[in-house]
Amino acid sequence: MNVLKTGIIGFGVVGSGSVAGLIENHNEITRRSGHQIIIQKITTRNLAKLSEKFSKDQIAKNWQEVVEDPEIEVIVELVGGETVAKEIILTAIANGKHIVTANKALIAKYGNEIFAKAAEKKVMVAYEAAVAGGIPIIKALRETLSGNQILEVKGIINGTCNYILSAMYQHNQSFEQALNAAQKLGYAEADPTFDIKGVDAQHKLAILGGLAFGIPIQLDKVYLQGISKLEKIDIEYADKLGYRIKLLAIARRAKTETHSSVELRVHPTLIPKRQMLANVEGVMNAVEVTGDRVGKLLFYGAGAGANPTGSAIISDLVDIARDVNSNYENRVPYLAFLDKHLSSEPVLAIDEVVSSFYIRLQTIDQAGVLAQITTIFAESNISIDSVLQYEREDQSKNSVNLILLTHEAREGNLAKAIDKIESLPSVIGKSITIRREH
Numbered sequence: 001m002n003v004l005k006t007g008i009i010g011f012g013v014v015g016s017g018s019v020a021g022l023i024e025n026h027n028e029i030t031r032r033s034g035h036q037i038i039i040q041k042i043t044t045r046n047l048a049k050l051s052e053k054f055s056k057d058q059i060a061k062n063w064q065e066v067v068e069d070p071e072i073e074v075i076v077e078l079v080g081g082e083t084v085a086k087e088i089i090l091t092a093i094a095n096g097k098h099i100v101t102a103n104k105a106l107i108a109k110y111g112n113e114i115f116a117k118a119a120e121k122k123v124m125v126a127y128e129a130a131v132a133g134g135i136p137i138i139k140a141l142r143e144t145l146s147g148n149q150i151l152e153v154k155g156i157i158n159g160t161c162n163y164i165l166s167a168m169y170q171h172n173q174s175f176e177q178a179l180n181a182a183q184k185l186g187y188a189e190a191d192p193t194f195d196i197k198g199v200d201a202q203h204k205l206a207i208l209g210g211l212a213f214g215i216p217i218q219l220d221k222v223y224l225q226g227i228s229k230l231e232k233i234d235i236e237y238a239d240k241l242g243y244r245i246k247l248l249a250i251a252r253r254a255k256t257e258t259h260s261s262v263e264l265r266v267h268p269t270l271i272p273k274r275q276m277l278a279n280v281e282g283v284m285n286a287v288e289v290t291g292d293r294v295g296k297l298l299f300y301g302a303g304a305g306a307n308p309t310g311s312a313i314i315s316d317l318v319d320i321a322r323d324v325n326s327n328y329e330n331r332v333p334y335l336a337f338l339d340k341h342l343s344s345e346p347v348l349a350i351d352e353v354v355s356s357f358y359i360r361l362q363t364i365d366q367a368g369v370l371a372q373i374t375t376i377f378a379e380s381n382i383s384i385d386s387v388l389q390y391e392r393e394d395q396s397k398n399s400v401n402l403i404l405l406t407h408e409a410r411e412g413n414l415a416k417a418i419d420k421i422e423s424l425p426s427v428i429g430k431s432i433t434i435r436r437e438h
Contacts, residue, residue, distance in 0.1 A: 056421025134308025148291030
């Protein structure tokens with residue numbers, strides 16, 4: 001029986017889940033991969049936590065000892081972060097080791113550099129666990145859907161945000177109440193900025209965009225808007241209109257009048273209730289892929305956690321075991337497309353993106369206000385789909401909430417129109433604008 005000796009760096013939630021899976025499903029994994037995948041060396045910050053599960057020979061004092069072990073063929077990097085993790089991976093590649101990682105931030109920021117170094121050394125870099133936990137979306141885009149032109153990838157890929165938005169809808173909670181509940185349950189960190197600002201989803205979408213369209217990963221081109229400014233009242237209005245609000249990550253092919261391009265954007269979005277994505281609740285993730293041959297596919301499941309993410313780590317180890325002796329040219333490319341055929345297709349600037357919108361304005365309750373607003377929209381080449389007026393609970397201000405749904409319009413046109421509308425004496429404060437999917 002062939003043996004694949006691995007070195008694991010990091011033994012937190014994902015590390016412990018990965019090790020448990022390797023041990024408990026050892027026979028199944030061996031039958032699938034044709035290899036006994038064994039842990040040659042393992043290390044973590046707190047070495048004491050390793051002593052109960054591993055022998056002294058397996059426990060390494062530091063990551064350098066793991067990476068430099070000549071018998072180890074694969075390094076599993078699970079320390080997270082960017083600086084040390086990047087050094088670990090690049091050092092491991094320089095030593096001719098294959099890489100398995102769950103580090104979405106590292107791949108999103110430095111994936112192009114890491115893949116280039118790996119190509120030079122003809123080693124594999126596997127990162128299924130970096131996006132959507134146990135959902136095999138990366139394998140689907142890299143391999144299963146190779147016969148398709150991918151038209152769109154969109155999904156709910158941050159469980160913390162989805163839990164918060166679900167709680168606001170189901171339990172009539174404010175954003176602050178829902179966030180507090182998420183923190184108590186351990187779904188949100190003490191500092192939730194990375195999640196609620198959309199940064200986590202932004203990292204994941206940058207990776208998915210590269211895989212879907214065969215373009216270099218371009219994190220800085222992903223438009224980002226988080227959920228921290230959403231109010232309970234907008235959840236309620238969206239519900240009345242037949243929508244749910246979700247933090248949606250969208251990678252989409254777009255065609256302008258002059259060239260083909262792609263859209264990469266993460267933001268709160270109104271999704272019709274009848275769509276499956278609108279009904280993804282709690283901390284679950286879901287990704288919808290549209291291919292020109294297969295049509296729409298929905299991938300749904302746990303986007304985080306020890307066992308789901310550990311499952312993805314083991315899947316990558318099995319793939320490496322199967323391909324470890326194959327020629328480099330016959331392996332699945334890092335970004336699904338052969339390196340020499342990666343595209344220079346540009347990412348569309350957000351001002352050029354075409355969307356339809358939900359807009360909430362607080363206006364003085366008097367005649368002529370709506371006419372002023374619709375005139376500005378018409379002058380900005382924006383067509384109104386529908387208008388609804390709701391009285392405010394506090395009538396002392398003699399104001400109403402005006403809800404407008406637009407047909408598709410350029411983002412740049414809408415931004416200019418909103419600036420003009422907010423300057424009207426009859427409009428109180430700032431508007432709330434949320435993009436809308438059909």
